Amino acid sequence: MNVRSTGEFESIDRIKKMLPELKNAVVGIGDDCAVLGSARGKYILVTSDMLIQDVHFELSKVSLLKVGRKALGVSLSDIAAMAGIPKYCITSVALPPEAPPAMLDDFYRGLLKLAKEFGVELVGGDTNRADKFICDVTVIGEVEKVKLIRRNGAKVGDKIFVTGSLGGSIKGKQFDFTPRVKEARLLADNFKIHSMIDISDGLSSDLHHIADASGVGAVIFGDRIPVSRNADSRIDALSAGEDYELLFTAPKAVKERDLTARLKMPVVMIGEITSKREGVKITDNKREKIDLERSGYRHF
Amino acid sequence: MNVRSTGEFESIDRIKKMLPELKNAVVGIGDDCAVLGSARGKYILVTSDMLIQDVHFELSKVSLLKVGRKALGVSLSDIAAMAGIPKYCITSVALPPEAPPAMLDDFYRGLLKLAKEFGVELVGGDTNRADKFICDVTVIGEVEKVKLIRRNGAKVGDKIFVTGSLGGSIKGKQFDFTPRVKEARLLADNFKIHSMIDISDGLSSDLHHIADASGVGAVIFGDRIPVSRNADSRIDALSAGEDYELLFTAPKAVKERDLTARLKMPVVMIGEITSKREGVKITDNKREKIDLERSGYRHF
Structure with missing residues (x-):
């Protein structure tokens, strides 16, 4: 038995079984976003998505401008699914040491253009070394409790x-x-x-x-x-x-x-x-x- | 010129120059965590860290129990640096399709043990396919405005x-x-x-x-x-x-x-x-x- 045969959803079920009952969060694993309590009649929404070169995209076929746009877009779509308003994003990126700095610029240009369209602020980032380009974008949003x-x-x-x-x-x-x-x-x-x-x-x-x-x-x-x-x-x-x-x-x-x-x-x-x-x-x-x-x- | 020669901190500077002025966030890129406004005299803290097999650890030398512990620990340390209280975490994980499900279990067991010690709830996850084990953990915490x-x-x-x-x-x-x-x-x-x-x-x-x-x-x-x-x-x-x-x-x-x-x-x-x-x-x-x-x- 390996992860391919058990699949992603079974993996999620295995992890869910390991978790203690939630005490603070309103919604944990298993919806488009996590839903966290907040004040003033609002919830905080959080979601992360990872994109990996040669798994989710090939650099011979798509520019990093588009990868940057998508990396944010998939998480914005998760916020949308819960009727939320996206507010902030944080990025973790990895790329080969021999990559030109323009590679990182393209990724961020694509991401920031979409961020601007949706009024989302980039507030944090982590840059790492890897054989291939990897990015993980976390989006934080909010939704009125009655509208979730x-x-x-x-x-x-x-x-x-x-x-x-x-x-x-x-x-x-x-x-x-x-x-x-x-x-x-x-x-x-x-x-x-x-x-x-x-x-x-x-x-x-x-x-x-x-x-x-x-x-x-x-x-x-x-x-x-x-x-x-x-x-x-x-x-x-x-x-x-x-x-x-x-x-x-x-x-x-x-x-x-x-x-x-x-x-x-x-x-x-x-x-x-x-x-x-x-x-x-x-x-x-x-x-x-x-x-x-x-x-x-x-x-x- | 490549990313190795310009380095991580120069990369961060390049990205910062691309950013518009922050309107909503209190602190953006450049501290241990992003600091976001909230109500009731508190700020929200958010931080992400990525760990990549053969860059940050070698599976021949360390078990995924320890990688899971560290993946959460580094972000808890970032929350600590701003005197915050960690509350929630979200994981994005990638691993080879041929990996046994126990690999994922070990990672989460290590992570969840530390999460329990610090009262942190795992509230979301994304699982992907990759050649090597990759994880990115986002931690969300809070801090009283006067204690930041x-x-x-x-x-x-x-x-x-x-x-x-x-x-x-x-x-x-x-x-x-x-x-x-x-x-x-x-x-x-x-x-x-x-x-x-x-x-x-x-x-x-x-x-x-x-x-x-x-x-x-x-x-x-x-x-x-x-x-x-x-x-x-x-x-x-x-x-x-x-x-x-x-x-x-x-x-x-x-x-x-x-x-x-x-x-x-x-x-x-x-x-x-x-x-x-x-x-x-x-x-x-x-x-x-x-x-x-x-x-x-x-x-x-």
Whole structure:
């Protein structure tokens, strides 16, 4: 048995079992961000993501400007998934000693441009030596307690929505995506949203995360999935991941057209939440329900 | 020109020049932790440190239990340097797919044992694939606004103190050190401390950090440096680094024996703060002042 065979999610479960009960934190491992108590009706949100050369990107194919942008963007997307406002970021970077200083400059230029767009301040950094370029970005944000949206609030009868379109992110969106921070705030401000996650692992995998956390089932209407014109197939839209769109559930009364109008971007109703015993399904071409595999991106 | 020739501190300077002025954060890049505003008379402290296999440790020589302990410990030491109380940690880890799950368990067991000792909760994690074991730990803490101690408060005439003994950390202390969190709190609670840093790069390098940040000079009395019995020489005690002891300055009235009694560990007065134009010096065997090189550990 090795980490590849057990997989990332099993690894997380192993670690969770080692942890004592949380005394201070509101939400620990298992959502998009950790949620920490604060004063004045707000929570602090914290999330970290690591990108590694030749695992997450190849320098022959992408510039460090884009890697810097993505390194921050994936964590901004995690803050968005909980309807938070990103405030600060901290970077740990490693690079080969023979790298030109411009390499570090490019990384930070890409990161800082996105940081400026979202009003995020870079407040700390650690620089190390390594054979390959590695970065880990931590983002700290905040959210009003009444506006926090988690993965675990989906209710039977909820409709399932997704912003934008899915699949084909390998053709560019994986580096150029816009974290849906503003859209998530508009959702929290104007609608009753029961649960939310950002699509990083893939629609199917991330829907399973919502279902697991909420103790519910779900059915996706296969023909309603908004497939990106860059996607090779609907399978790609379901499982390729790195879309960094919002996947959320809301009561029946919430209408697709109202969401689209308010967010000023396409929002599509793609399914509904069912009871746990019905499992997580997708309707096929004949509109029959079949099991939806957890076929999203896996890290091992 | 490459990163090795420009070095870590020059890299940090390059990045700092790219940053807009801070609007929200109290302290950004350039101290042991970032300091963020909060309510109720407290600041939030955040710090990250990355450890990389074959750069910071070799798995043939040290177990991942110790790496996990150290990965958290170095950041706890940064929180201590600002007299803070560590509260939460988040981990990003990468390891080879062929690694046994026990590898991850060992890392987390080592980390969680130290976390428990210091009342720190693990609240988030990210697991990735890489050729070598990599970890980056972010610690979030807090400090009462009136108790925050920074690098930049040293005043001409201050005495310079250090806890414990220095050098020889390569023989074990680099993995087994105790972050001086309790000692730093005792200092902040009971004495007027003007500036503080933890010794990670080495006494000489870290003293230069205090002098630079405070706009002062310093003289170290060479014969007063508490050299560890594991150190090969006084040069080792001055520059090897990874001691994770506290280096701090306080007004003349603060006595070595009172500090030692209150902290219940050896505290030694090793020098005094002088004016900036006097530079950073050390007295040699003949009690003559010579320049103290920035000869601490460098990451490149």
